[in-house]
Amino acid sequence: MxxxxxxxxxxxxxxxxxxxxxxxxxxxxxxxxxxxxxxxxxxxxxxxxxxxxxxxxxxxxxxxxxxxxxxxxxxxxxxxxxxxxxxxxxxxxxxxxxxxxxxxxxxxxxxxxxxxxxxxxxxxxxxxxxxxxxxxxxxxxxxxxxxxxxxxxxxxxxxxxxxxxxxxxxxxxxxxxxxxxxxxxxxxxxxxxxxxxxxxxxxxxxxxxxEPGELNGLDVQVEPDLSNAAPFLAAAAVTQGRVLVPGWPQSTTQAGDLLRDVLDQMGADVSLDRDGLLVQGTGELYGIDLDLREAGELTPVIAALAALSDSPSQLRGIGHLRGHETDRLAALATELNRLGGDVTETEDGLLVRPRPLHGAVFETYADHRMATAGALLGLRVPGVLVADVATTRKTLPDFPGMWRRMLTAEGDVPAAARA
CATH class of the missing domain: 3.65.10.10 (Enolpyruvate transferase domain)
Known part of the structure; x- marks a missing residue:
């Protein structure tokens, strides 16, 4: 890819x-x-x-x-x-x-x-x-x-x-x-x-x-959503492919920017320049011990990567995810275990021990980030069916189309930009 x-x-x-x-x-x-x-x-x-x-x-x-x-x-x-x-x-x-x-x-x-x-x-x-x-x-x-x-x-x-x-x-x-x-x-x-x-x-x-006072009007270009980029960049790590996300800011307040360090620690090659953020899979996926308190929205994709890694992972500082679109900790443990994984909830996170995975229905609980995690797992595990993928419209209007275009290299930037 x-x-x-x-x-x-x-x-x-x-x-x-x-x-x-x-x-x-x-x-x-x-x-x-x-x-x-x-x-x-x-x-x-x-x-x-x-x-x-x-x-x-x-x-x-x-x-x-x-x-x-x-x-x-x-x-x-x-x-x-x-x-x-x-x-x-x-x-x-x-x-x-x-x-x-x-x-x-x-x-x-x-x-x-x-x-x-x-x-x-x-x-x-x-x-x-x-x-x-x-x-x-x-x-x-x-x-x-x-x-x-x-x-x-x-x-x-x-x-x-x-x-x-x-x-x-x-x-x-x-x-x-x-x-x-x-x-x-x-x-x-x-x-x-x-x-x-x-x-x-x-x-x-x-x-x-x-302080009290008048607010000025805005004329602003909205940055790309770095957390929504997570499943696409993680796909490169999973498939030993290359994915470039253009427009990645050099500095930002978005918590999703943590993804650069995470993918690097888990074995991918990561580089940022004026063209954007490029992630290349190396064929290696390492387990990680990570405090995600400041970027909890990345947890589903990172948990999926952890389930495909070569060693256990501990994801910490994310007890508050029990109050998100669904109880994300319980949902991730349930669905990864349904595929044959070995995931245990802790007081403030997840312990993920890699196991050989098999196909099954991956339920999403009306949670857009559960759906993107399921799609990522399906790149490596035959027979994964992501239920209610349309729930991704919450933050991505056409996730299935974007995913399909990524897999067929039908990106909207000329191929020369990827050279």
Whole structure:
């Protein structure tokens, strides 16, 4: 295999840009944003709150206005929608109801809703601490200091920071609890806020302060989604092939950039230059002992690689994945063992002992990253059938087509670029 795979824009950045553009004082243009289920849900949600969202070929133009209530937000299974928008809804002039897919009603929300209540926001959830709930917007937030435990999701911190500049007194957010997962995502939020002119002080570990003030509009090119590149680059390691992902940033706040070091440690040749990130398989796959606390979204693909490696792997720091689209630790252990693997859940991760694998149905539990992990395993294990591969539309609009083009070297970059 020798392929070039152009990965669509980052979901994490696209949805953060949509939120800050909705809160800005002037119009914004997002160039080549990701258009997938999660981002379309976010765009429709901010539109329902009174923000103009216009298509301009591949771009989105946002025209902010007074935030209004009286709407219902469909969160689907998107953590960014269900967590980033309740604080925004508190700035609206009426009630906003939130609901989503059945599994979304199981995802943790109580700590964020408690933080909003401590800021004076009325939230009606009948004591569930989960979807569905209603935020009773009163047209503004005073702000101040809020203390919460974000050990179950760093999105709780990001959600509050995103509205900090719209609080009349600014906002100080302090995390008190277990280790904060996915810290690069909080740093991404901070950098996005600074891009639109917010003053953010993150000099004290576990504490963030956002000054009140006006946000500027954006005109930004959205980076490719580095986490969504993971199965394609891992495919090179699995097949002893070559995969180039163009546009890989030289520096980034995306947690998916950790993939470069991981693939290198697991035996692939990895190089980054101005053409992009190139991964070449060497015929070797080594086990790894890895703390994935800061990039938990890479776990399914890395677990699949570990199951195909020549020695055991320990994946640590990812207990919070039990509250994602599915309980990812249980799902990975169940499905890899169904193929003949030997995977054990630990308190905060997985122990993967390689075994000869065989074909079977690989269930995906409505989780896009389970589906991409199953596709990766199918490159080496005959007879793997990935159930409900369409769930990948959550973050990749055409994963099956991209996978097929990669395997047939029908990339969208001329062959000369791969020389």
């Amino acid at each position: 020798d392929a070039v795979v152009t990965v669509p824009g980052s979901k994490s950045l696209t949805n953060r840009y949509l939120v800050v553009a909705a809160l800005a004082a002037r119009d914004s243009r997002l160039r080549d944003p990701l258009r997938s289920r999660d981002t379309e849900l976010m765009a429709r949600a901010v539109g329902s709150l009174g923000v103009g969202v216009e298509d301009a070929e591949a771009d989105w133009i946002l025209r902010p206005g007074a935030l209004r209530g009286g709407s219902e937000v469909d969160c689907g299974l998107a953590g960014t929608v269900m967590r980033f928008l309740p604080p925004v809804a508190a700035l609206a002039d009426g009630d906003v109801r939130f609901d989503g897919d059945p599994r979304a009603r199981e995802r943790p929300m109580a700590d964020l809703l408690g933080a909003l209540r401590s800021l004076g926001v009325e939230v009606e959830d009948e004591g569930r601490g989960t979807l569905p709930f209603t935020v009773r917007g009163r047209g503004g937030l005073r702000g101040g200091t809020v203390v919460l435990d974000a050990s179950r999701s760093s999105q709780f911190v990001s959600a509050l920071l995103l509205v900090g500049s719209r609080c009349s007194q600014g906002l100080t957010v302090r995390h008190e609890g277990g280790p904060l997962p996915s810290r690069p995502h909080v740093q991404m939020t901070v950098e996005v806020l600074r891009d639109v002119g917010a003053v953010v002080d993150d000099s004290v570990e576990g504490t963030w302060h956002v």
